[in-house]
Amino acid sequence: MKNHEIREPAVLITAAERMQIDASGLTASDSVIPMDCLSKRELQVVHKIMEGRSNKVIASELFISERTVKFHCANIYKKLNISSRSALIACCFRTLYREVVSL
Known part of the structure; x- marks a missing residue:
């Protein structure tokens, strides 16, 4: 029986990717879905x-x-600027979480 090893990169996000995210100004609060x-x-x-x-x-x-x-x-997907069903679900959970926290 073979042992399967899962190798993950030591760094999940590179410094260049982090700078790109910071430059775009995206934060968790920006990902709230505008349901209206x-x-x-x-x-x-x-x-x-x-x-x-x-x-x-x-x-x-x-x-x-x-x-x-x-x-x-x-x-x-077009209105919310997302590309998949899983992204929609994640955004909905973030929106619901934010509403609960703000109560």
Whole structure:
């Protein structure tokens, strides 16, 4: 039986990458989703994604086609300047966390 070794780089982020992030001015508070820019249907799709639903299930539950769900997802990603479902979920959790902390 072979032993598999996982090697990770000693440095997770380089100094150059850190300077680029600092120069862009991105902080955790900047990553809060502006929910008011989404339509009512897009918000429904976001909630279904947060529940872990697939596009097929979302389509069935909202009585729309799977292609329409994909269209809404593309619009959501564009409006929020993200590129994936996991980025959407992460941003939603950050937004919810910030709202809870500010209470």
